[in-house]
Amino acid sequence: GAVVSQHPSRVICKSGTSVKIECRSLDFQATTMFWYRQFPKKSLMLMATSNEGSKATYEQGVEKDKFLINHASLTLSTLTVTSAHPEDSSFYICSAREPGPYNSPLHFGNGTRLTVT
């Protein structure tokens, strides 16, 4: 099946710094990728839809200047958490649909656990 790779798996940073998370689709092209955030023992919350070659679409309540998304190629999307604060600490997971019809299965990256000190 389709494989989505995410890097890094863990990152610890200081308040005020920025962190970049990469999401890659392996062996398939993904014009659209999705970024989720997950708090401990909670469900997956969609943050934004990353669109190759155009601007990302953010969900209501998600600050686009805080969470910068770039989808510069058909296999790579990046999420940059800018000026990180402790409340940004969370598990961030990207995902992409395997090639196929518009509602083909969604596969997740292995996630990035961000800790802001």
Add this chain to the structure above:
Amino acid sequence: GENVEQHPSTLSVQEGDSAVIKCTYSDSASNYFPWYKQELGKRPQLIIDIRSNVGEKKDQRIAVTLNKTAKHFSLHITETQPEDSAVYFCASDPGAAGNKLTFGGGTRVLVKP
């Protein structure tokens, strides 16, 4: 927008027994319903899915049923094993409208040996 409710939030079963998780959705246009299993600290993994043109799908010990009229779908795990312990999420896909999945709140399943 779509709203997905999932019950129960926690489920404890004895090894060998069956586990059932139920979800309801609000958007009648939804036509694709996947289920994900997430072990602690790991990614959600797709375990089974169903499309709106069928009422039931089975894969070994896992089955999913869909009632489009009532807008609910369920996950059934038979002969549970300790390795089935995880958090399970249902989701619905409205298809056109941005192609986004909406997830249920999750069910923490504990299979006791």
